[in-house]
Amino acid sequence: MKNQSNNSKILSNLLYFKLLPVLAMSGLLDLKPITAAREINAAVVNVSGRQRMLSQRTALFALRLVCTQDVVEQEKLRQELLAAINLMEKSHNGLINGDAEMKLPGNPSPTVEAMYFDLPLNLDKQVRNYITQARLLGEIDKSELTQDNFHLQYILNASATDLIKALDAVVSQYQQESDRQQLAIDLHLAELYQQSCEATEKAQAQSQKLEQALTDLRSYQTQLVQTEKMSSLGQLVAGVAHEINNPVNFIYGNLSHASEYVQNLLELLQLYQESNSKPSHKIQEKIEDIELDFLIEDMPKLLSSMKIGAERICQIVLSLKNFSRIDQSQMQVVNIHEGIDSTLLILQHRLKVRNGLSEIQVVKEYGDLPLVECYAGEINQVFMNLISNAIDAIEEVTDRPGQITICTELLPSDEIVVRIADNADGINRKIKARLFDPFFTTKPVGKGTGLGLSISYQIVAEKHHGKITCNSQPGQGTEFLIQLPVQQTRKSTAQLSTAFAAS
Ligand SMILES: Nc1ncnc2c1ncn2[C@@H]1O[C@H](COP(=O)(O)OP(=O)(O)OP(=O)(O)O)[C@@H](O)[C@H]1O
Ligand SMILES: [Mg+2]
Incomplete structure (x- = not known):
């Protein structure tokens, strides 16, 4: 009691x-x-x-x-x-x-x-x-x-x-x-x-539900903006590639015929010259006028350089098509180096010398990579974001030539690593902590939206079960590291078996 x-x-x-x-x-x-x-x-x-x-x-x-x-x-x-x-x-x-x-x-x-x-x-x-x-x-x-x-x-x-x-x-x-x-x-x-x-x-x-809804909404909005941006770029690139493709094929396809015809005409000319050792005054004048000997010597070279040029355009068109890959909603098995190269091609205009900015050197150290299963268009977006950021950072530096180094490597864990490093001023610790936050940017209004890295994170980590990390020391440049499983399906089976073993 x-x-x-x-x-x-x-x-x-x-x-x-x-x-x-x-x-x-x-x-x-x-x-x-x-x-x-x-x-x-x-x-x-x-x-x-x-x-x-x-x-x-x-x-x-x-x-x-x-x-x-x-x-x-x-x-x-x-x-x-x-x-x-x-x-x-x-x-x-x-x-x-x-x-x-x-x-x-x-x-x-x-x-x-x-x-x-x-x-x-x-x-x-x-x-x-x-x-x-x-x-x-x-x-x-x-x-x-x-x-x-x-x-x-x-x-x-x-x-x-x-x-x-x-x-x-x-x-x-x-x-x-x-x-x-x-x-x-x-x-x-x-x-x-x-x-x-x-x-x-x-x-x-x-309030938790509301917060979650808000986060989802923001993330959805982020994705939407970026997807829209990339898909417009992809569509533009694909459209240009398509438009160039036909005339270039036309030129390239006819160049071999043109060479053959020119060769035939030159042979015929030679026969004429042999059979008529004393050409008329008028013909002689014309021969001197057009510098026939030089023309005969230069014509095949000219045609072959035209062929090389046309081949280069074909390659570029292929690269552009490779970059855009807008029609591919399924995972594909692709060559990652092709993706990087086509991205570099799109960004070529920013790497060359231009109004007051010196050329940025790109060093490639490609390893021996297998084909990688991924959404190729999206992985190219990641390369695009990282290389653009590196260029932006290098443009802020004035006292040394800019350099971007891209290394690739296959890991024993059946994953590939792509390292994209620049020699700009690096990132301080405060900024580094917020790099992958949506809408975080240090760039002026109108230049950066702050979406590049957050979208890249989503693509690599969430869609491809990979990792994206950043190593940077202020004053010593920045390196972004992307790690992707070679095969998505095998990776998930492996994950499943690990989970099973753990349980
Ligand atoms: N290589 C780098 N060197 C220095 N700072 C970097 C580098 N990459 C990213 N950053 C910093 O991270 C911030 C966020 O990058 P993110 O790509 O997400 O957005 P952004 O480039 O500012 O804008 P957006 O990519 O949407 O146009 C940048 O504003 C910049 O401060
Ligand atoms: Mg960016």
Whole structure:
């Protein structure tokens, strides 16, 4: 029982001191009425206990009053007796009728009221009789102050038996009622606390959902913008490639015929010259005019260089087609070096000398790579983003020639690595931490959107189960490393088996 009441006190303290302020702050609870109820309870229990104490004090003063012979002492004890009895009367009235100063509401419960006004206790009557007897004793003549005085006997008897028992019963009744009220308050608080927890949980879940939706939306928007950008570029490149393709094939296809025809004509000319050793003056003039010997010597060279040029255009067209790969929504097995080369071709205009910027040298250290299974167009986007960033960084440097080094390598883990490094100023730690955040850019408005690396991360890490990392020291350039599994399907089977082994 004692433990239970201790626990209830601990719970009540916890609720009162720890939870009440929280609940009040959350707007769920009006603290004022609860605090007032607690104060009233405490005051009622306190005053009823005081009644008990005052009755005992009065008895003590009364006894001492009849025992002392000292007149001064007697007078002092009379005053104290009357003061105690006045206080007792005040408290008694306060408990029954109320007293704002003592925080007594004056509305005793039916049980307490019965104890005061009904039999068997009839405490009101007992208290008033006691007060009357004590006052009479306090005011009687000195000669009547004997130990067998009626008033004294009444006081001693009541304070030791009936009155004290009745006061004890009322104190305990007040205490019980206060405990019950407190328990009700505690339960109410616990309920409110639970409600507040549930409300907080709900709010948290909702805010998490909202946050997630916002993140998804941003990421979707990012992808959309970048996909749109790349697909426009891809379409443009594919369109140009397609348009050039036909006329170039036309030229290239006819060049061999043209060579053959020219060769035939030259042979015929030679035959004419042999059969007619003395050409007319007019012909001779023309031969000198057109520098026939030089023409005969130069013509095959000219045709062969035209052929080389046409072949180069064909290669470029092929590269452009390779870069765009817009029609490929399926994974393909491709040559990664071709992807890098075609990207470099697209960016050629930024690598060459141009208005005030010197040429950027590209060093390729290609390893022996197998064909790699990937979304080729998207992997080319990654190369495009990384090489563009390297060029942007190099353009900021003025005191040394720019260089981009691209290395590739096959790892024993059946993954390929592509390293794209520049010799620009590098990236400081603060910026490095945010590199892959969508919309993070240090470039001026209109130049950078801050999407290049975040999209590259999505393509490499999420779509291809690869890794993209950055090594950079301020002042020492930057290297981006892309790691891709050679085969996506095998990789996922391997992942599955690892997961299986781990479980
Ligand atoms: N090679 C690099 N050297 C120095 N800083 C770099 C390099 N690559 C990226 N950064 C830094 O990372 C930032 C983010 O790059 P990201 O490619 O995501 O966006 P961006 O190039 O600014 O804009 P966008 O690519 O969308 O046009 C850049 O603004 C730049 O500060
Ligand atoms: Mg960029």
